[in-house]
Amino acid sequence: MAIVEIKNLVKRFDKFVAVNDVSFEIQEGETLGLLGPNGAGKTTTIQALLDLVTPTSGSIKIFGKEISENRSEILGQINFSSPYVALPGNLKVWENLSIFAGLYGIKNPKQKIEELAEIFKIKDLLPKMTSNLSTGQMTRLNLTKAMLNDPKLLLLDEPTSSLDPDIADKYRKLLKKIQKERNLTILYTSHNMLEIEEICDRVIFLNKGKITDNGTPQQLIKKYGRKDLNDVFLAIARET
Amino acid sequence: MKWHRIKALMTRHLYLYQRSIPRLMDIFFWPTMTLLLWGFVSEYLQQSNFSGSVNIVTVLLGAIILWEILSEGQHSLSVAFLEDIWERNLLNIFVTPLKISEFLASTALLGVIRVFLVGIVMGVVALFAYSFNLFSLGFYIIPFAFNLIFFGWILGLIITAVILRFGTSAQVLAFGIMFLVQPFTAVFYPVSILPKYIQYISYALPSTYVFEGLRAVVNTGHFLNSYFLISVGLNIIYLALALWFFYRMFARVKKNGMLTKLDS
Numbered sequence: 020m021a022i023v024e025i026k027n028l029v030k031r032f033d034k035f036v037a038v039n040d041v042s043f044e045i046q047e048g049e050t051l052g053l054l055g056p057n058g059a060g061k062t063t064t065i066q067a068l069l070d071l072v073t074p075t076s077g078s079i080k081i082f083g084k085e086i087s088e089n090r091s092e093i094l095g096q097i098n099f100s101s102p103y104v105a106l107p108g109n110l111k112v113w114e115n116l117s118i119f120a121g122l123y124g125i126k127n128p129k130q131k132i133e134e135l136a137e138i139f140k141i142k143d144l145l146p147k148m149t150s151n152l153s154t155g156q157m158t159r160l161n162l163t164k165a166m167l168n169d170p171k172l173l174l175l176d177e178p179t180s181s182l183d184p185d186i187a188d189k190y191r192k193l194l195k196k197i198q199k200e201r202n203l204t205i206l207y208t209s210h211n212m213l214e215i216e217e218i219c220d221r222v223i224f225l226n227k228g229k230i231t232d233n234g235t236p237q238q239l240i241k242k243y244g245r246k247d248l249n250d251v252f253l254a255i256a257r258e259t
Numbered sequence: 260m261k262w263h264r265i266k267a268l269m270t271r272h273l274y275l276y277q278r279s280i281p282r283l284m285d286i287f288f289w290p291t292m293t294l295l296l297w298g299f300v301s302e303y304l305q306q307s308n309f310s311g312s313v314n315i316v317t318v319l320l321g322a323i324i325l326w327e328i329l330s331e332g333q334h335s336l337s338v339a340f341l342e343d344i345w346e347r348n349l350l351n352i353f354v355t356p357l358k359i360s361e362f363l364a365s366t367a368l369l370g371v372i373r374v375f376l377v378g379i380v381m382g383v384v385a386l387f388a389y390s391f392n393l394f395s396l397g398f399y400i401i402p403f404a405f406n407l408i409f410f411g412w413i414l415g416l417i418i419t420a421v422i423l424r425f426g427t428s429a430q431v432l433a434f435g436i437m438f439l440v441q442p443f444t445a446v447f448y449p450v451s452i453l454p455k456y457i458q459y460i461s462y463a464l465p466s467t468y469v470f471e472g473l474r475a476v477v478n479t480g481h482f483l484n485s486y487f488l489i490s491v492g493l494n495i496i497y498l499a500l501a502l503w504f505f506y507r508m509f510a511r512v513k514k515n516g517m518l519t520k521l522d523s
C-alpha cells in the first residue's frame with residue numbers, strides 16, 4: 020500500500036518555482052531518500068507533506084487522504100524531526116516530552132516517555148534543561164519526540180547534518196533498527212550520499228525542483244556506471 | 260477542539276512560569292509597582308484637595324487595576340505566541356494535530372488565569388496599602404473585567420496576526436500597542452475631556468465603555484447597562500473581524516512559505 024502519494028506537486032514562491040511537477044509514492048515500510056543539492060526543493064516538499072506550506076497545485080495524499088482536508092487526523096499519525104527546529108531550551112527534557120505527549124493525545128504519557136527514553140538512551144537527560152543538551156543528545160531527543168505518537172510515517176529533514184561522523188553513524192544504526200522493528204515508512208532528506216546509500220531502499224534525485232532520476236542506490240550506480248552514489252550525484256547534478 | 264491539546268499548550272507555560280523570575284515578575288511585581296505609583300498619586304491628589312468631591316482613590320485605583328486587566332489580556336496572547344517563535348518551536352507545534360482554534364483557546368484560558376492572578380495581587384495590595392476594596396465597586400467588577408479581558412485578547416490576536424504577516428520585526432507591537440490604546444480609551448479621565456474628533460475613536464473602543472462605566476458607578480452608584488451592552492456588542496464585532504484577519508494571515512504565510520521561516 021502507498022503511504023504517501025504525491026501527484027504533480029508544484030510550489031511557486033512568487034515567480035520562483037521551488038518544486039516543479041514532482042510525483043512520487045512511498046510504500047509502506049519503505050525508506051525513501053530525497054536527495055539533491057541545496058535549494059533543490061527537499062525541505063519545501065516535506066513542508067508541503069506536513070501542511071506547513073500550501074502547494075500551488077497538485078495533490079498530496081497520505082494514508083489515501085488529502086492532507087489539506089484531513090490535516091489533524093493525518094498529523095496525528097505521522098511525525099517530523101529536523102535539527103533546524105528546536106524544542107524549547109527553557110524547559111526540562113521531560114517537560115518538553117510530556118507537552119508533546121499531550122498534544123498527540125498519548126494514553127499513558129509517563130510510561131511512553133520512559134519506554135522511549137530507554138530506547139533512545141536519554142533516561143538520565145530527562146530532568147535536565149533542554150538548552151544544556153549537546154547536539155548529539157538533542158538529536159536523540161528530537162527523535163524521541165518524533166516517536167511519541169508511534170507514527171506510521173516519519174519525515175526526517177537532514178537529521179544528521181549537525182552531527183559528527185561517529186554520532187551520525189550511531190543515529191543511522193538506531194534509526195534502521197526501529198525502522199525494522201516497527202515497519203516504519205520514512206522519508207529522509209540529505210545531501211550525504213553515503214548515508215543515503217546506507218539506509219534508503221530507494222532514492223529520488225531532486226534538482227532545481229525537478230525529479231531527475233530515481234531508483235535503488237544499486238540501480239543508479241549501475242545505470243551511471245559509477246563506483247558509488249556520490250559519483251552518481253555529481254554526474255546528475257552537473258549534467259543538468 | 261480537543262481539551263488534551265489545549266491543556267498541553269497551557270502546561271507548557273505553567274512549567275515555564277515555575278522558574279522564570281521575569282515571567283513571575285510580570286504577574287506579581289510590575290503590577291504591584293504600578294499600583295503603588297498610582298496609589299501615591301491619588302493619595303497626594305486627595306490630600307491636596309485637587310479632587311473636590313470626586314473619590315479620587317477609587318477612580319484612579321479602580322482604573323489602574325482595570326487597565327492592567329486589559330493589557331494583561333493582550334500581553335499574554337501575544338507573548339504566548341512569541342515564546343514559540345523565540346524558542347524555534349513553532350514548527351514542532353504545528354506539525355502536531357493541534358488546530359488553530361485550540362491554540363487560540365489555550366492562550367485565552369492562559370490569559371484568564373494571568374489576569375485573575377494580577378487582579379488578586381493588585382486587589383490585595385490596594386486593600387492593604389490604600390484601604391481600597393476592589394469590591395467596593397460592587398460585583399460590577401466582574402462584567403467590567405470580562406469585557407476588558409475580551410478586548411485585550413482581541414488586541415493580542417490582531418498583534419499576533421501582524422507578527423505572522425510581518426515577522427518578528429513586528430514583535431515590538433506586542434509590548435507597545437497598549438500605549439497606543441491608553442490615551443484614547445479614557446482610562447483616567449472622562450471621554451468628554453478629549454477633543455471631539457478623538458472622541459469618535461474613543462467610542463469605537465469597547466474598553467472605553469468600561470472606564471466610563473467605572474466612573475459612573477463611583478460617582479452615581481449606577482451601573483450603566485447600556486454601556487455594558489455596547490461594549491459586549493463591539494467586542495463581538497471586533498472578535499469576528501480579528502478571527503477573520505488571523506485565519507487569513509495564517510493561510511497567507513502558509514502560501515508564501517513564511518510560516519516556516521518566522522523563527523529563522
Ligand SMILES: Nc1ncnc2c1ncn2[C@@H]1O[C@H](COP(=O)(O)OP(=O)(O)O)[C@@H](O)[C@H]1O
Pocket residue numbers: 032035036037055056057058059060061062063064515516517520
Ligand atoms: N518562503 C520562501 N520564499 C521564497 N523562496 C523560498 C522559500 N522557501 C524556499 N524557497 C526557495 O525554494 C528553493 C528550495 O528550497 P528548499 O526546499 O529549502 O531546498 P532544500 O531543502 O532542497 O535545500 C530554494 O531556492 C529556496 O531559496
Ligand SMILES: [Mg+2]
Pocket residue numbers: 061062063176177
Ligand atoms: Mg532543506
